[in-house]
Amino acid sequence: MRLVFLTWRDSTHPDGGGSEIFVEEVARELVARGHEVTIRCARHPGSAPAEDLDGVRLVRRGGRLTVYPRALAWLATRGRRYDVVVDVINGLPFGAPLVRRHGVVALIHHTHERQWQIIYPDVRGRIGWAIEHRLTPRLYRGLPHLTVSDASRADLVGIGVPESSISVVRNGVRVVPATAARSATPRLVVLTRLVPHKQVEDAFHVLARLRDELPDLRLDVVGEGWWRPHLEEALRELRLEDWVTLHGHVPDDVRDRILAEAWVMLLPSVKEGWGLAIMEAAAQGTPTIAYGSAGGVRESILDGETGLLVDDRDGLTEATRSLLVDAGLRDRLGRAARERARTFSWSSAADVVEDVAAGASAQSP
Numbered sequence: 001m002r003l004v005f006l007t008w009r010d011s012t013h014p015d016g017g018g019s020e021i022f023v024e025e026v027a028r029e030l031v032a033r034g035h036e037v038t039i040r041c042a043r044h045p046g047s048a049p050a051e052d053l054d055g056v057r058l059v060r061r062g063g064r065l066t067v068y069p070r071a072l073a074w075l076a077t078r079g080r081r082y083d084v085v086v087d088v089i090n091g092l093p094f095g096a097p098l099v100r101r102h103g104v105v106a107l108i109h110h111t112h113e114r115q116w117q118i119i120y121p122d123v124r125g126r127i128g129w130a131i132e133h134r135l136t137p138r139l140y141r142g143l144p145h146l147t148v149s150d151a152s153r154a155d156l157v158g159i160g161v162p163e164s165s166i167s168v169v170r171n172g173v174r175v176v177p178a179t180a181a182r183s184a185t186p187r188l189v190v191l192t193r194l195v196p197h198k199q200v201e202d203a204f205h206v207l208a209r210l211r212d213e214l215p216d217l218r219l220d221v222v223g224e225g226w227w228r229p230h231l232e233e234a235l236r237e238l239r240l241e242d243w244v245t246l247h248g249h250v251p252d253d254v255r256d257r258i259l260a261e262a263w264v265m266l267l268p269s270v271k272e273g274w275g276l277a278i279m280e281a282a283a284q285g286t287p288t289i290a291y292g293s294a295g296g297v298r299e300s301i302l303d304g305e306t307g308l309l310v311d312d313r314d315g316l317t318e319a320t321r322s323l324l325v326d327a328g329l330r331d332r333l334g335r336a337a338r339e340r341a342r343t344f345s346w347s348s349a350a351d352v353v354e355d356v357a358a359g360a361s362a363q364s365p
Contacts, residue, residue, distance in 0.1 A: 001361050003030065004038045004079060005107075006071045006096065007088035010058060013044045014224055017193040018276035019090060019109050022148070022171055022349070024053060029350035031055035038082070040074065042067035068094055075099050083361040086146075086353075091115070091128060093136050097143065105360050107146045109273030110295060111155045115197045118270065133159040144356050148274040149296035167356050171300075172346030173279040175338075178253070178260035185216040186324050189262035189286070191255065191277040192269065194225030201234050202268035206317045208238050214324060219244045220258050260284040263330060264323045267297065268316060275300040279344060282306060282337035287330065289319045306337035 005027060011020040027037045031054065043049065043060040050059050062070040075085060076099040084103045087096040091112040096104045112132055116125040137160035145166045147153050157163045188207065192198040200221060207219050221231075221244065228246065235241050247258065259265065265281040267290040274296040278288045290297040292309035301307040308319045323330045 001083045001357060002036045002081065003027075003084045003086060003357055004040060004075075004082045005086045005088060006075070006094040007039065007041050008064070008067050008090060008092075009044070010039065010041045010047075010060070012047060013042070015193060015195065015226065017223075018171070018272075018274070019088065021276060022109070023086075023088060023107075024056065025172060025346040026350050026353050027056040028054045029346050030354060033350070033354065035354075040067075040071050068092065072096070072099060084357040086357070087140075089132075089136060091132055093131075093139065095139065097139050101143075102363050103360050104140075105144050105146060105356055106140045108152065108156060109148050110152045110271055111159060112271070114270045118197045119195070137161050144360055146353065146356055149299045151295040151298060152273045155295065167352055169349050169352035169356075170344055171274045171276045171279065172349045173276070173283055173341050173344050174346070175283040175342050176252075176256060177338075178256040178284055180257040180260045183261040183263065185218070186214055187262045188217065188219045188320065189222065189258055189265045189281070190219070190267070191222045191259065191265065191280065192267065193223050194221075194227045194231060196227055196230075197270040198225075198227075199268040199270060200227075200231055202313050202316060203266045204231075204234055204238055204240055204244065205313060206266065206320050207240060207243055209317050210321060210324070211240075211243060213321070217243070217324070220247060220262065221245065222247045222250055222255055222258055224248045255280070256284055259286050262286050264289060264320060266290075266316065266320065267294075268313075269294050269297075272296045272300075278307070279341050282341040285334040285338040287323065287333035287337050289316060289323070291316070302336075302340070306333055306340050308333075 005023050007023050009016050011024055030037050038057040040059045042062050047060055071094050085096045086105045086107050087094045088107045113129055116129040145161055146169050148171055153166045153168055190200055190203045211217055235244055259281045265286050265288040267288055272294045278300040281288050288307040292298055303309040310316050310319050
């Protein structure tokens, strides 16, 4: 098949995250199986207009918003030669059904109601959410949908997507154990994009409440994003500059080393479709604590077995304390997390995407 993924950013974008990694890893798997795959996304400072990702053609055109009309115009012309279009909807759709009704698959990691409210607490957020939960389900009605967890599937059904049209495809993970030893002193880690709805500040407050009890405790934050200046200001207000390291983007081997050295990972996000970072930490034997209300984390974490789910910041603090002081519990959860991570692969994820794409292609005229 000839497939194209339309997504507004790639993994090298300053705001890139788990959704982009999913697309690129699945695309690589599909190319290895003999398919022709292109990813079209926006450009960002320092990026090349096109490059090769292990046989995947990555094309960057347009900016944060202009990527949408430019991709749609391309799809209506030269893009017609592709058998399948995977429209990656991160809040806003590309609108592929406007120019073709066959061979279109919608990929939605999760809905964004709370994100719209947090990032745009004005009319822009209300318009964005109206597009997502009213217009998008109508535009893509009757087309196959992919999502990454049962929780996200339920949310999509809640906004009007027929359950029969939704296939769940779990994220994979590359289990490459780091050679680094666990830190001799307690360390926490947060692996996420630095945006408001990831609520990294909650991890800062946990550290502030525990540092008197555990004076050697430190926090590593891995990831980058436009919210970083606000986080730096929060650190100054809490007087935590010497206890927290903001690493920014790091190579995969450095990320794995930091995860392997950490005792516990915190993921205080408002919403996750799955939580790829949870499995990346699990691959290093590091358990994660997350908010159960975030959705997909209820499936990427087996509560009490591979990590812990909590309700609020107080619960996050108490759960963190319990794992830091109880080496037996921490090690048990970490070992189970590592074993479970080995059961998820990008090959299995590609199996589902390939099957759904083949079905969509077969319906093309």
